[in-house]
Amino acid sequence: MTADGCLPGDWFAAIVLAAGHAVRFGSDKLAAPLDGAPLLTHAIRAARAAPVAKVVVVTRPGLTLEPCPGKPAVEVVRLASTALSDTLKTGVAAVSGAKGAFVFLGDMPRIPHGLAASLAAAIGPAYAAMPRQGGRPGHPVLLSSRAFADICALTGDEGAGRLLxxxxxxxxxxxxxxAIHFDVDRPDDLARAAGPS
Incomplete structure (x- = not known):
C-alpha cells in the first residue's frame, strides 16, 4: 500500500524528465526564471496536478530544485547519464507497482493542468494515452504498466515515441x-512562454 492508501497496481505516478544539459539554450534552462519560478517548477506543478500518488523527477547532479511541499510528495532521482532512454528507464523503475505513469518533460511549462485527468479517464485497457491537437500528438503521455518492460528495453537517446x-x-x-507541443529550447522560447498561461 502506498502512503496515500492505494493498493499495488491501483495508482498512477508522474515522471518528470529533467536530465538534459540544454545545449541549445546556452545555460541551465531548467533553472531559468519564468513567471517568478524556475522553468522546471512549472512542469512539476503540472505533474502534481495529475491524478497521481507519486511524482518522480529524474534530473542530473548539480541541478537545484526548489522545495516542493505538499502532496503528492516529489521524489528526486539524480542520474549522471543524459541519454533519454536512461532517464525514462530510471523514472519507470522508480514507479514500479503503479498501474501507469504520466511522462512530463521538464522544459514544457504550459501543460494544461486538467489534461492528465482526461488521459486517465480515457486510457482504459489501452497501452498508452496521449493528447492530440491539430492532428499531432503531444505531452504528457500516459503509459500503462504494460509499457514498462518495453521502456526498459530502450537504448541511447530513444524515447517512447517510436515505440508508441x-x-x-x-x-x-x-x-x-x-501548449501540449510547446517546449523551451532557446532563450526566445522562454520569452514567448512568459505571461499568463
Whole structure:
C-alpha cells in the first residue's frame, strides 16, 4: 500500500524528465526564471496536478530544485547519464507497482493542468494515452504498466515515441491547447512562454 492508501497496481505516478544539459539554450534552462519560478517548477506543478500518488523527477547532479511541499510528495532521482532512454528507464523503475505513469518533460511549462485527468479517464485497457491537437500528438503521455518492460528495453537517446507509433492500441484525447507541443529550447522560447498561461 502506498502512503496515500492505494493498493499495488491501483495508482498512477508522474515522471518528470529533467536530465538534459540544454545545449541549445546556452545555460541551465531548467533553472531559468519564468513567471517568478524556475522553468522546471512549472512542469512539476503540472505533474502534481495529475491524478497521481507519486511524482518522480529524474534530473542530473548539480541541478537545484526548489522545495516542493505538499502532496503528492516529489521524489528526486539524480542520474549522471543524459541519454533519454536512461532517464525514462530510471523514472519507470522508480514507479514500479503503479498501474501507469504520466511522462512530463521538464522544459514544457504550459501543460494544461486538467489534461492528465482526461488521459486517465480515457486510457482504459489501452497501452498508452496521449493528447492530440491539430492532428499531432503531444505531452504528457500516459503509459500503462504494460509499457514498462518495453521502456526498459530502450537504448541511447530513444524515447517512447517510436515505440508508441508502432502500436495500434494507443488512445488519443483531442485537445485544443497548442501548449501540449510547446517546449523551451532557446532563450526566445522562454520569452514567448512568459505571461499568463
Amino acid at each position: 507509433r508502432r502500436r495500434d492500441d494507443v488512445t488519443f484525447v483531442d485537445c485544443t491547447d497548442p
